[in-house]
Amino acid sequence: MIMTLVIRERRHRQALRLSLPKPQITSSSHNFLNQTQRPSLITSPSSHGIRSLLDLEKVAVLGHGNGGIVYKVHHKKNNSFYALKVLNFDRNGIGFRQPPTLEAEILKRVVDSPYIVRCHAVFYDHANVTPTLQTKGVSGDLSFVMEYMEGGSLHDILQQHRRLPEEVICVLAKSVLEGLNYLHGMNIVHRDIKPSNLLVNEKGEVKIADFGVSHVVEGRFEANDMNAGTCAYMSPERFDLERWGGENVDEFVGDVWSLGVVMLECLLGHFPLIGPQQRPDWATLMCAICFGERLEMPEKASEEFQSFVRRCLEKDWRKRGTVLELLKHPFVKRNSCCSNKVMRDYVLCR
Structure with missing residues (x-):
């Protein structure tokens, strides 16, 4: 009962932050x-x-x-x-x-x-x-x-194949990490990494798209900016800054959380953080992301994959893996990650 009241209180308080700001005249x-x-x-x-x-x-x-x-x-x-x-x-x-x-x-x-x-x-x-x-x-x-990306989006590919094998997922993970490393190096936070924003061309190359809610970090942290993006792929600190944020939040690791959710979704074949019977509304997603128990990985997942996803999905942003750390992770250092051929084969057989 106490937990329900806390969640309800946080939901009402956070809902106020989700109101759309008026565009500023620049x-x-x-x-x-x-x-x-x-x-x-x-x-x-x-x-x-x-x-x-x-x-x-x-x-x-x-x-x-x-x-x-x-x-x-x-x-x-x-x-x-x-x-x-x-x-x-x-x-x-x-x-x-x-x-x-x-x-x-x-x-x-x-x-x-x-x-x-x-x-x-x-x-x-x-x-x-x-x-x-x-x-x-x-x-x-x-x-x-x-x-023009001939292969469509990762969302399209998942619609066709439902789930992907690890040899395809590691290529995907490495490409997105390389893209994030480039963006973060220019002080750009994407803030909306999800399957529909990851596109594939006829060569099997994976690229990040859609900067409609992206943010250029320029020194001072803006709490109001944390709510942009797609709720299902938001990190805990973006949902609940009070509980999971603190001072000097690293905005870049929110993209890492989103990547982890996408990778797990690719292996499972469905959104991983809530049950198939649950409605993916704001309150359900907030409870799952901010208060959910430790993730249970599928038994078929390799130790490398499990380790990679757990580093991405650390609820405390201070403990979460960074892009540079994850680029050196054994999961994305596999031989199959050095070639886009596996991804290309998936695209071409659609």
Whole structure:
């Protein structure tokens, strides 16, 4: 009974923190408002000759989410395929967890890692934005021309195969760790590592995508920023800063927790932290992540896999494994982790 009251009290207190903050007006937003009404190229990290959205022909819808749509598009001039992510700011003023222009700023930085989905160009169009949205720092629709990943997402692969063998999971783990090492080295916390944000191309290469809730760490820790992301993959300190946080929380190890959840999900074939009959709502996830007992690993899991996941899923962030430590872990030092062939075979046989 006492535990129930504590959980209920924490739930109500934490629910207040989950309210969406109003987007802040930034200098970048003001600059966007002064642009012309025609969709224009605002940044071109690696343009591949992409100078206009008019050169792109929509082929198919790849997915929806986070206020936008992702299309497969064909570039008529260079005869290449790309993924076009369009963030739509509607007239009702439905906000985002942070100014969408921040995602564009982050994508301008992450241009030279083989473990991050590459952004080739970013366009914006504010022709349909109301004055109300403009006062909130929303400058218009943003369109991101991204590298096209033929194999789809890890979520798609799990839908097809349900579970993956360890020789595939170790390739996946190593690639994500390399991507996180690159991001963290640039003071970027991804904050939304999950199967749908891990994409695979026809070569079997795994890359991190979607920086819609990512954060650039610039000294002072901001407690309000901890709630961005997908609840199911959040670390304990992001759910309950009072119990699991403390002073000087290392924001980067939240990404490590998320990776551990994804790896265990790949082996089990289902989300690992709650039972199949439990509803994955906020309260259930918070109880499981913050108060759940020690994880029971499947008997078939190797000792190396179990050790790796346990290092990721330490509830106390101070004891959790770091990206650099885990890159040296025996699980990702296996011979099979040196090649993308196993992952490629899984992608190609779909």
